[in-house]
Amino acid sequence: MDPSSAGRRGFLALSAAALAGGGSGASAAAPPVVYTFGDSILDCARYNDQGVHPGQLLVGNDDALFPEFRGQDLRQRGARLDHRAVDGATVAGLPGQARGLQRPAGPAVALLTVGGNDLLRGLAADKGPGVRAFASALDAFLRALPIRPVLLGTVYDPTFGDDQRNFLGVEARIARANHQRVNAVIAEAAARYGRLADLHAHFLRGDPSWYAYTIEPSLRGASEVRRVFLPLVQAAL
Numbered sequence: 001m002d003p004s005s006a007g008r009r010g011f012l013a014l015s016a017a018a019l020a021g022g023g024s025g026a027s028a029a030a031p032p033v034v035y036t037f038g039d040s041i042l043d044c045a046r047y048n049d050q051g052v053h054p055g056q057l058l059v060g061n062d063d064a065l066f067p068e069f070r071g072q073d074l075r076q077r078g079a080r081l082d083h084r085a086v087d088g089a090t091v092a093g094l095p096g097q098a099r100g101l102q103r104p105a106g107p108a109v110a111l112l113t114v115g116g117n118d119l120l121r122g123l124a125a126d127k128g129p130g131v132r133a134f135a136s137a138l139d140a141f142l143r144a145l146p147i148r149p150v151l152l153g154t155v156y157d158p159t160f161g162d163d164q165r166n167f168l169g170v171e172a173r174i175a176r177a178n179h180q181r182v183n184a185v186i187a188e189a190a191a192r193y194g195r196l197a198d199l200h201a202h203f204l205r206g207d208p209s210w211y212a213y214t215i216e217p218s219l220r221g222a223s224e225v226r227r228v229f230l231p232l233v234q235a236a237l
Helices: 003-028 054-059 091-097 116-120 129-144 172-193 199-203 219-236
Strands: 033-038 080-083 108-113 150-153 194-197
Touching: 033 054, 033 091, 054 080, 054 219, 091 129, 108 194, 108 219, 116 172, 129 172, 150 172, 150 219, 172 194, 194 219, 199 219
Parallel strands: 033 080, 033 108, 108 150, 150 194
Antiparallel strands: none
């Protein structure tokens, strides 16, 4: 065998291996992306005078407003936020929020809150088929979404379980049963596609200052939504 030929082949093999390794490293080094989908629980900037929402706080905490969370955001990891949630959205609007979305090149996590507006627009009085249709539409969206894991937030209860605060125009007994059914659908979807962020349980331990305009997250509420999602996002990325 020609020694010079063998040397050239060895050099080419090493070069190919180095290039392959470099490509893998470049992909692994892609910054994490946090995607938000859904409704005003994640798109609540207009409901506070600081113009912040939970996704922003997860990626880059405002240390002046929330010193408790200093150093707990994703800033040092160079994470990027792709905010797609839209105030007022229902499950029917989710596919539009994901339009044009490609599979992420690096680490990613999706946050989703949906169901509250569906309840407001009729599901609170549903007798069965509406919640089943909600479940089907949610599952179809999640199956098509090219991001895993998905962290799904339950629908909170601005009445804190007090029927005297009922604002729906639907008998509280019926509305609460359908609220529970919607949250059960969300929990089942979370088990299949990611993890559950139990906003409902957390917000029951809060107070009215966590809300603006009865049902929207206030500035404190936006941070409390962040509080629930934060450990799940950190574990996912």
